[in-house]
Amino acid sequence: MSVPPLRRLRQVPRHLLVCEKGHARHARSRHAAHVQEHAYNCRVSFLIPECGILPEVLKNTIADVGEYYLVRNLSVHELVAHEFIDAFVKKGSCYALTYNTKIDQDNTAALLPNGKLILSVDKDTYEELGLQGRPSQYSGKKVMRYIITIDLTDSGFHPDSKKHNRVLWALKEKKPLEFDFLLAWYNTGAEGSTLMSYFSKNQIQALKPKITFNTLRDLQCPVLQSNELQGKPDESCSTEELFEWLGAVLNQVSLDNKSSSFLSTYCCPQPNTIVEKAFLCTITGFIIPEKIIQLLEQLCCYFGEPKLAYWLTLTVHGFADSPVSWRESEHGFHKGGENLYNFVIFRNLDYWLQMAVGTNDDCPP
Amino acid sequence: MARAEPPAATFERRVLRSAAEHHYLRVRLELPDGGARPSVAQFKQLVVSALRELHGEVGAALPVDVLIYEEKTLSAILRVISSGLVKLWSALTLLGFYQNRRCAFRVLQTSPFLLALSGNSRELVLD
Amino acid sequence: MVRFKNRYVLCEVVSEDPRCRQCIEERAVGLAVRDAIGRVHGDYGLACCSISFTVKYLNAYTGTVLLRCRKDSYRLLCSALPFVRQLESRAQRYPCFLNTLHIGGTIRTCQKFLIQYNRRQLLMLLQNCTNEEERQCIQKSLLSCSITEEQSHSGDEEDDDGTETD
Numbered sequence: 119m120s121v122p123p124l125r126r127l128r129q130v131p132r133h134l135l136v137c138e139k140g141h142a143r144h145a146r147s148r149h150a151a152h153v154q155e156h157a158y159n160c161r162v163s164f165l166i167p168e169c170g171i172l173p174e175v176l177k178n179t180i181a182d183v184g185e186y187y188l189v190r191n192l193s194v195h196e197l198v199a200h201e202f203i204d205a206f207v208k209k210g211s212c213y214a215l216t217y218n219t220k221i222d223q224d225n226t227a228a229l230l231p232n233g234k235l236i237l238s239v240d241k242d243t244y245e246e247l248g249l250q251g252r253p254s255q256y257s258g259k260k261v262m263r264y265i266i267t268i269d270l271t272d273s274g275f276h277p278d279s280k281k282h283n284r285v286l287w288a289l290k291e292k293k294p295l296e297f298d299f300l301l302a303w304y305n306t307g308a309e310g311s312t313l314m315s316y317f318s319k320n321q322i323q324a325l326k327p328k329i330t331f332n333t334l335r336d337l338q339c340p341v342l343q344s345n346e347l348q349g350k351p352d353e354s355c356s357t358e359e360l361f362e363w364l365g366a367v368l369n370q371v372s373l374d375n376k377s378s379s380f381l382s383t384y385c386c387p388q389p390n391t392i393v394e395k396a397f398l399c400t401i402t403g404f405i406i407p408e409k410i411i412q413l414l415e416q417l418c419c420y421f422g423e424p425k426l427a428y429w430l431t432l433t434v435h436g437f438a439d440s441p442v443s444w445r446e447s448e449h450g451f452h453k454g455g456e457n458l459y460n461f462v463i464f465r466n467l468d469y470w471l472q473m474a475v476g477t478n479d480d481c482p483p
Numbered sequence: 484m485a486r487a488e489p490p491a492a493t494f495e496r497r498v499l500r501s502a503a504e505h506h507y508l509r510v511r512l513e514l515p516d517g518g519a520r521p522s523v524a525q526f527k528q529l530v531v532s533a534l535r536e537l538h539g540e541v542g543a544a545l546p547v548d549v550l551i552y553e554e555k556t557l558s559a560i561l562r563v564i565s566s567g568l569v570k571l572w573s574a575l576t577l578l579g580f581y582q583n584r585r586c587a588f589r590v591l592q593t594s595p596f597l598l599a600l601s602g603n604s605r606e607l608v609l610d
Numbered sequence: 611m612v613r614f615k616n617r618y619v620l621c622e623v624v625s626e627d628p629r630c631r632q633c634i635e636e637r638a639v640g641l642a643v644r645d646a647i648g649r650v651h652g653d654y655g656l657a658c659c660s661i662s663f664t665v666k667y668l669n670a671y672t673g674t675v676l677l678r679c680r681k682d683s684y685r686l687l688c689s690a691l692p693f694v695r696q697l698e699s700r701a702q703r704y705p706c707f708l709n710t711l712h713i714g715g716t717i718r719t720c721q722k723f724l725i726q727y728n729r730r731q732l733l734m735l736l737q738n739c740t741n742e743e744e745r746q747c748i749q750k751s752l753l754s755c756s757i758t759e760e761q762s763h764s765g766d767e768e769d770d771d772g773t774e775t776d
Binding site: 126131140347382 | 562
């Protein structure tokens, strides 16, 4: 049955917002796992109310977010090569994502830290490649997009195996795929060769994340209570209200509109307090989850000493064009490709976690 | 600390399915070079007149907010009630004239979450 | 085969000016309704309603009008009917409004409703009449209409798809 046109006029694309609350120091808390599972992040921002100058510790953490690399015209078969797998994939967490490719029209590739290479390709490329894959979940009746997953750390994927040779042949000779890749590598301890020296033959560029600081004056902040996720009238605001308010702050929307205003009727949710100054820091780049966990830990430690602020927030935006959102669940663009999450950390180390995804996405974990 | 802190929160999870009250659009108005640029009030008026043209008085009564407007780049963020997203989008697309000059609205990004508009990875430019 | 489902909207033209009656003609009513839809629902609504929109039946003497449109868009049409404020014909313009009586899926149900409705109207007139001559006149027409009603009563209960009354 088709939907009548007039009802379709009122429908909006599907979207999900998952809100969780818990305690950051609880033994079974999974908040760090949620961060770890969201592999590709393009922007991290945090907002601390009642804070004029950032503590040294946090400054150091931000400076330590680490650099990432942009490799131009890299063939995908180089990521499947055994030298690469042994040197990087097996020795740490290696992240790779194609840069400037659009998931809804181009071929896209991504390497997850667990050693899975995911290729999201259109029908023609898929047929030319001749590798086994599955149709995209969101392609409808006529499949135009296929997902190929190759496990690089699989024991059956050793250098002489048939599987390895087939993949190498497909990516090298059958249908050579070339992309600009964003690369990042995280390893604990053991020194090895670096990505910079490994890809020295290619056009490689080391990039530092862009960091901006901003102090907001006389900001209206909603009042929150950590154990009231839905808020109470006249006492505290709900998570949805906070989510919208945070979006308004990050987009520099003015909060003090009147309800009768012609231009905009948006105003800060009630009840609210005026905060003299708030510190907003934004980091833009290819940021790996390990660094975000470090930052999250430091933000929790911020409340180690008595502070004026009741809560602070940490927002992480994912790449709209990555083939996965959380874990290995497929991600598509549809109308916005949004996949993002936001932490609210309270003074008593309770946390709220809000995870939002758009239409072509699974429910976050 | 004198004030007694409330007990640590127990785990709770809420899933809100397609529950967003508003949708947000990042738009840019394209005008031929030279000539007057609309002020923020004129801009809102233009949006309302686009709605009136395509969807009549009922469309013009849709609650649309101009959250930000930058006169220099003619870009804006609009907020609209979710059930009116399709109406607003179609009206903006079909608008062709501003004060008898050709114009066009480009919808750059749309999302049910305002927060998503603050970080668009498609605009990520690396030097 | 799939049938195109239509909705028939039965309404009456109410005007204080008796000269308005000469304006009630298909073109004038159609234009006035189209104009109202265009004003209230814009180009989109007008285009939606225009599919198979016609003035199906019109009685200038009683002011009864039967409009037809697609089932998908009858809500647009109905919500725009109260905004019809005047009828215009031959450069003359009289204020009036449309009173929606019934919305039906077939012309037949609309006709049945109209007969019943008019009968009720006659009864009301009978209660309100002042002199004997009027009373007799109404009684006569009442009797005549009950006879036709008896005749058309045979095989009445079936058909009647998707009648919506409001």
